[in-house]
Amino acid sequence: MKFATDAVRVSVPATSANLGPGFDAAGLALGVRDELSFRLLPTAGAQIEIHGEGEDTLPRDESHLVVRTFRRALDELGLPQAGVELVAHNRIPQERGMGSSAEAIVAGVSAAVAFAGYGDEARDFIFDLAAHIEGHPDNVAPAVYGGMTVSWDFEPKTEVPITDAPSSKESNVVPVSGDAALFPGSTEPFKGGYHTVNYPVGDLINAWVFVPDYKLSTEEARKALPLEVPRTDALFNVSRVALLPAAMSGASGRDTNALLFSATGDTLHQHYRSSLMPQSWELMTFLRAHGYASTISGAGPCVLVLHEGDDSAALTNLLFENWLSAGHWRMLHPAIDRQGVLFGPEEA
Numbered sequence: 001m002k003f004a005t006d007a008v009r010v011s012v013p014a015t016s017a018n019l020g021p022g023f024d025a026a027g028l029a030l031g032v033r034d035e036l037s038f039r040l041l042p043t044a045g046a047q048i049e050i051h052g053e054g055e056d057t058l059p060r061d062e063s064h065l066v067v068r069t070f071r072r073a074l075d076e077l078g079l080p081q082a083g084v085e086l087v088a089h090n091r092i093p094q095e096r097g098m099g100s101s102a103e104a105i106v107a108g109v110s111a112a113v114a115f116a117g118y119g120d121e122a123r124d125f126i127f128d129l130a131a132h133i134e135g136h137p138d139n140v141a142p143a144v145y146g147g148m149t150v151s152w153d154f155e156p157k158t159e160v161p162i163t164d165a166p167s168s169k170e171s172n173v174v175p176v177s178g179d180a181a182l183f184p185g186s187t188e189p190f191k192g193g194y195h196t197v198n199y200p201v202g203d204l205i206n207a208w209v210f211v212p213d214y215k216l217s218t219e220e221a222r223k224a225l226p227l228e229v230p231r232t233d234a235l236f237n238v239s240r241v242a243l244l245p246a247a248m249s250g251a252s253g254r255d256t257n258a259l260l261f262s263a264t265g266d267t268l269h270q271h272y273r274s275s276l277m278p279q280s281w282e283l284m285t286f287l288r289a290h291g292y293a294s295t296i297s298g299a300g301p302c303v304l305v306l307h308e309g310d311d312s313a314a315l316t317n318l319l320f321e322n323w324l325s326a327g328h329w330r331m332l333h334p335a336i337d338r339q340g341v342l343f344g345p346e347e348a
């Protein structure tokens, strides 16, 4: 395959994963974007210019996450490993729980796709490859498709209903000859791997993100999670996450803010991580004590609030004295992003 163009542009939104109960599954795209341009160079290697977030911390060599994933995607697409100039204007706070690593991965894959000359039809390819590189699909899906997404990892060999009680662990794995045989008439092949669906988000749903002045890497935050959880906690999250789409639609015929409050409850992950981000935990519980549907955003330490109606003034009043005035927190009020990644050839 050959390059279809020698310069491309990519724009990727921030994302908030989990939305409380939907650990590694639910996500929401937010209107804060990183903008990147890529140009092929006649010589090998990467020349990197960074403005904004990460300009003092990110590497300027082949270890840069965007460049690494760009190279991986070139291989997958059968394109040669050319030299590349990358200019990044970054607005998404990094290591804060706003999906910056997913953004970087989606940007690298999307750039390769644009160089190959593909457009919207390649969105599923971008999602699939980016989610495999990231290792969990919850940020990648809204970064690619926009809006609210719920994603899952489908494993045909283990998702066949078991009719007989398994006598051993091995007997839980039922061999399946072909996916089509399992789902006759399905127009979508139920292939193994990551899948996602979009749920509607009501026009009146607002999101605020409170960004602290400290960082927490997702890798560290994942280490704090136990391998097993009590059944009562699992049951709690099942009902809450099932409520999320109805609450986020704003069209359930019920009090949306009351539904959002219940639908953002979590007992599976946030409290295990609270000692890594005590200030964020305190802000989240304070907001919930005042009736706001508040969660840790992604792995933290940002705090997300979801609410029907624009409550910016009330939130500022509530938080100014004890939280915002000292300058340790920034309050963002991004739009819900409904487009996901934008990519294509650089216009002349």
Ligand SMILES: Nc1ncnc2c1ncn2[C@@H]1O[C@H](COP(=O)(O)OP(=O)(O)O)[C@@H](O)[C@H]1O
Binding pocket: 034, 054, 058, 064, 065, 066, 090, 093, 094, 095, 096, 097, 098, 099, 100, 101, 102, 103, 104, 216, 217, 218, 219, 298, 299, 300
């Ligand atoms: N815009 C970016 N460009 C290059 N690398 C990035 C970018 N954003 C994030 N990264 C990489 O991802 C890491 C942060 O990932 P992570 O801990 O998952 O935080 P987040 O919650 O923001 O996704 C950074 O330390 C950096 O290595």
Ligand SMILES: N[C@@H](CCOP(=O)(O)O)C(=O)O
Binding pocket: 015, 016, 017, 018, 023, 024, 025, 096, 097, 098, 099, 100, 101, 102, 136, 138, 139, 218, 221, 222, 297, 298, 299, 300
């Ligand atoms: N489900 C993941 C989400 C991580 O999101 P990020 O924005 O913090 O990278 C987790 O909770 O670990």
